[in-house]
Amino acid sequence: MARSNDEVAALFREYADLISITGGDAYRARVYEKAARSVGGYHADVARLDVKGLQEIPNVGKSIAEKILEYFRSGSVSAVDELRARIPAGVRRLTAIPTLGPKKACLLYEELGISSVEELADAIHEERLRDLKGFGPKTEQNILHGIELLQSSGDRVLLDVALDLADDMVAALSRATGCRRCAYAGSLRRVRETVGDIDILATAEDSAPLMRAFSELPYVAEVVARGETKTSIRTTKGLAVDLRVVPPDSWGAALQYFTGSKAHNIRTRELAVHHGLKLSEYGLFDIESGEKIASETEEDVYARLSLPWIPPTLREDRGEIEAGLRGELPDLAVESDIRGDLHTHTDLTDGLAPLEEMVAAAAERGYAYYAITDHGPDMAMQRMTDERMLAQRARVRELDGTCGRGRGMRLLHGAELNIDPDGGVDWPEEFLAGFDLCVASVHSHFNQGREAMTRRIVRACENPYVNIIGHPTTRIIGKRPGVDADLDAIFAACARTGTALEINAHPDRLDLRDEDILRARRYGVKFAVDSDAHATLHLANMRYGVGTAQRGWLTKADLINAWPETRLRRFLSKGHKGRVTRRSAA
């Protein structure tokens, strides 16, 4: 079930689209888009706010506040219903076709009555678009091609896939003649969990050799647009990539511009206007004199807008501009702050590498501590027994303090428990007390009702030996939605019981996701960024988890695995004695 904020956001996005399609005031449409974003990202449940509370949400004024109230009172908003009655839903769907926007969609509907993607394809084949103003043969082709792309759903790709490709492209372009600097920007630099297209930025006096090198990369399937400063291609796997080339002294302004997000850029450009300046990818200019004020580095550009440099992971217009102006940007956690990984597996259960190899690989990463957390017996196929677990523990104790910097890497013996449908876990408390820490996760029965699922996870938090809720929503990006649970109730339970929420760093999961982290931190919850590694190579996924933590505005104080070992052990004791004694004995 969607959060009520998400329902309202979707409604306003639809309303904004309908306003555009019906040729309504473009500024009004934009206001609804902005309100949709603000509501979607707002921490409090809009269903529980009154007019006054609603108007405290940015971009929500009296009129929009009243529409929100109307929605929760009657289940619909009459203004939206009126436009829906005028424009079939299929017309809005037309605007999902690349190169086809609201204006063309409106014309197609009004002149030809076209109200679905299928009807549009038929109309083109029957040559019925021929005498429509603004539609030529090339437009027809582009629409047909766009429909193909839409139907083969040029989906967003996962962060790790896009990053590998981008690294490769940047390396290739950096070798091209005349390339001064080259880097990827866009959502990839902001470490979004999926990437719709890759933006690459380069500087050169002459762009031609770079554009040529770009078009000739081996995995280019199609050159979509080709200009002097911008070339767009589509890869053989359907991923869109843009290359922008600007003069060398525009590097900072261009990097700022192409890193986005769109909403963040709009805010920074508005800020520029308030300073009597104009901001573009070429620099920050004085409007009156046309003089260039800043352009060489991002720091320069932000500084002239009275802002500190804003880390790319924060650039989503989620309050970073306001925080920057107040000098209150968080000191974000970085990968080198991570002192250890608290959720990893070995070949004792479903991991690929033996304990010794995992420990050696962890030591290689310079960790101060490292936890081994294989599955408990509830995951029947793993054939875990008390004996096997205790034997592993003995071996972990032997290896403890034999690896890493100065042989000082401490090993923690833990388990990844399974949270059963009632909220119970694999072992009784007596046995759990022997572990240094326990991660507990949902692995089955994903479709329990919201209440039962919430109760289930809250009960796991209340277990005195459960320290971390692993991949809290169990979503798999693009494949399985997160469980339906009252996350706010779970966040409150975590804060109350001293249970950390995991930020699972596997690029398929990234669970919790950034928006939920933003909400959870308001409850005072602590987090653990874990790789959930099942092989030595997976330990390096930590970078994606840290990026996600940054997108959730977390500092190292928020991450239990960025804490010194003593502080971590105290947290793991959850206020009871058992675990703390083991620690002091060690």
Next chain:
DNA sequence: GCCGTTTTCGGCCCGACTGTTTTCAGTCG
């Protein structure tokens, strides 16, 4: 329809590329 260290009314981000338009509108990011 929202918003305010230029404003409670009059603004509202900026530029590139494409296609069809002989001067610019539409779309995109």
